Amino acid sequence: MDHEIIKEGIERIRGLPTFSRIRDELREKFALKVDEVELEENLDEMMRQGKIKEKETTIKGARFKGYTVVEEETEEEEEEEKSKEEEVIDEVFG
Numbered sequence: 001m002d003h004e005i006i007k008e009g010i011e012r013i014r015g016l017p018t019f020s021r022i023r024d025e026l027r028e029k030f031a032l033k034v035d036e037v038e039l040e041e042n043l044d045e046m047m048r049q050g051k052i053k054e055k056e057t058t059i060k061g062a063r064f065k066g067y068t069v070v071e072e073e074t075e076e077e078e079e080e081e082k083s084k085e086e087e088v089i090d091e092v093f094g
Helices: 003-012 019-028 036-049 075-080 084-093
Strands: 052-059 062-069
Touching (some): 003 019, 019 036
């Protein structure tokens, strides 16, 4: 299953996107045939790649494990973090 589809499904879910909520979102809203084992493997792979991260919460004593999408830094954000000295060096040698 495509990782971008899974990320989109996670982003559309309000609250904590648990495994079952992600599965239901892909089945109902995206009308996809979802193999639970394959979905779990894809989620594990995406966590290893740093595309999503695991989040855990407790509600009335019950623990729930969910997932959130990791925000990717853009080049503009990286440039803002540079010091004035680094900017001068970039201008001179860039």
